[in-house]
Amino acid sequence: MEVLYWSLLILGIFYAAITLLFGDVDAAIGEVIHIPFLQPAVLIGGLTSLGASGILLIRYSDLLPWLIFVLSLCAAVVVSTIMYFFYLKSIAKSEHSIAFSLNDLIGSIAEVHTSIPSQGYGEIIIHSKTGATNQIAASFDGIDIPSYTKVVIIDVRDHTAYVSPMEELQRL
Structure with a gap:
């Protein structure tokens, strides 16, 4: 035994x-x-x-x-x-993932962390329930966007979020 x-x-x-x-x-x-x-x-x-x-x-x-x-x-x-x-x-x-796809961010509100030039790249911060994430961003409208501006993510291409300032959208 x-x-x-x-x-x-x-x-x-x-x-x-x-x-x-x-x-x-x-x-x-x-x-x-x-x-x-x-x-x-x-x-x-x-x-x-x-x-x-x-x-x-x-x-x-x-x-x-x-x-x-x-x-x-x-x-x-x-x-x-x-x-x-x-x-x-x-x-x-506890097996729930906090991962996300960049395409899931379309329509989200973010804040510009590093100013975005009209023909270049900057950085945005997106706040969510699981925390904050930084993403590379470019201007959707081809305009300069200064730091601390509230923006909306309009599109995501080539791992870059294309954003427009909230004021521009409110004028439309």
């Missing part, structure tokens, strides 16, 4: 090393398994804790082998449950 416990512990350590070296192995397996609590990280974590607790109980207790297996199985269920609820579920909630 000790060989089984050592095998499970070594399997868990090997899986952790493979995941560390090659990235998220769970993603490929997780696509096949659609039951949330049967994710590979939960299963491997449970099997590893089954092996570890079995080894510890064999070495440091005088319990009967069947009782050691039952206690180790209970420890595996507890570890798997903790791993699922406190680790995997919280990670799933």
